Amino acid sequence: MKTSAIQKTDWQGVFAVPPLARHRDAVRSINWEASGKIAAHIHKGGVTRLIYGGNAFLYHITLAEFEALLDWLSSLDDALWAIPSAGPSFGRLMDQAPILRRYKFPTVMHLPCGDPRDAKGLEAGLTDFANACGLPLILYLKEENNFGADKLAGLDAVARMVDKGLCIGIKYAVVRQDPTQDAYLTALLERVDKSIVVSGIGERPAIIHMQQFQLPGYTTGSGCIGSAFTQQMFELCQAGDRAAAAALRERFIPLEDIRDALGPARVLHAATTAAGIAEAGAIPPFLTELTSEQQAALPAAVASLLA
Numbered sequence: 001m002k003t004s005a006i007q008k009t010d011w012q013g014v015f016a017v018p019p020l021a022r023h024r025d026a027v028r029s030i031n032w033e034a035s036g037k038i039a040a041h042i043h044k045g046g047v048t049r050l051i052y053g054g055n056a057f058l059y060h061i062t063l064a065e066f067e068a069l070l071d072w073l074s075s076l077d078d079a080l081w082a083i084p085s086a087g088p089s090f091g092r093l094m095d096q097a098p099i100l101r102r103y104k105f106p107t108v109m110h111l112p113c114g115d116p117r118d119a120k121g122l123e124a125g126l127t128d129f130a131n132a133c134g135l136p137l138i139l140y141l142k143e144e145n146n147f148g149a150d151k152l153a154g155l156d157a158v159a160r161m162v163d164k165g166l167c168i169g170i171k172y173a174v175v176r177q178d179p180t181q182d183a184y185l186t187a188l189l190e191r192v193d194k195s196i197v198v199s200g201i202g203e204r205p206a207i208i209h210m211q212q213f214q215l216p217g218y219t220t221g222s223g224c225i226g227s228a229f230t231q232q233m234f235e236l237c238q239a240g241d242r243a244a245a246a247a248l249r250e251r252f253i254p255l256e257d258i259r260d261a262l263g264p265a266r267v268l269h270a271a272t273t274a275a276g277i278a279e280a281g282a283i284p285p286f287l288t289e290l291t292s293e294q295q296a297a298l299p300a301a302v303a304s305l306l307a
Helices: 030-044 061-075 090-100 121-134 152-165 183-190 208-210 227-239 242-249 253-262 264-274 298-306
Strands: 012-015 047-050 082-084 108-109 137-141 165-172 195-198 218-222
Touching: 012 227, 030 061, 030 137, 047 208, 061 082, 061 090, 082 090, 090 121, 090 298, 108 121, 121 137, 121 152, 137 152, 152 165, 195 208, 195 218, 208 218, 208 242, 227 242, 242 253, 253 264, 253 298, 264 298
Parallel strands: 012 047, 012 218, 047 082, 082 108, 108 137, 137 165, 165 195
Antiparallel strands: none
């Protein structure tokens, strides 16, 4: 597992956001063997950056599971950059901080908080967490109000954290009907260096984010299944071949449509099993697994990612 300090060039790539497999036992314990198969499949396709976050249901992970996850991530191949996520609440962050301190991760991502918050308060709490765990953070902007109702005050807080070295990367994942029109992203890039901002919504807006907004890379859920194809798409974007990248992106749309309709994380979990990569197993509460009728659409949706 990568432990060296992060350079700006490290953001130039595809960041897979994999599921964590679980057993179908009474406590839905994490299946490390199956999770390893998922990580190996992603790596085999050429993707070496892994963020364990929402698709791994880390919002609902216990502290004991969190420590076990860090142990497991630390054991992964040195060619992989494995990034854990923490939070989202302040109390959970501070409980996780001393656990993170025992390891050599170069960064940790903060999961977006939906609880009462404002820009200065969140900035203060995340500063406390960064100091407590001894790591710079990746901030995850999933909604315009993630840093409070005052959107521009929130972006100013993000910029201050970047300037202070408390934040070294940003996952930008605000969904737009037309990603070419994004005043919030534009305002963010007026405040921070675009070289540390990664597109965070999968393949659908990635080409526009990389070419129009010049972001260095993107995250992917469906690319955990089609890792070779998403790596090729990234390389085409880097080369400026938008038409070829767009043609390759079409392979991802059937599964992305189902994920948008039924929930990205739980669909990816079931799709990993449907693709034959590993038995992903149960998912933790507060979500339920797909019904058998919903799962029936998955084999056709993943077929184009495995060809």
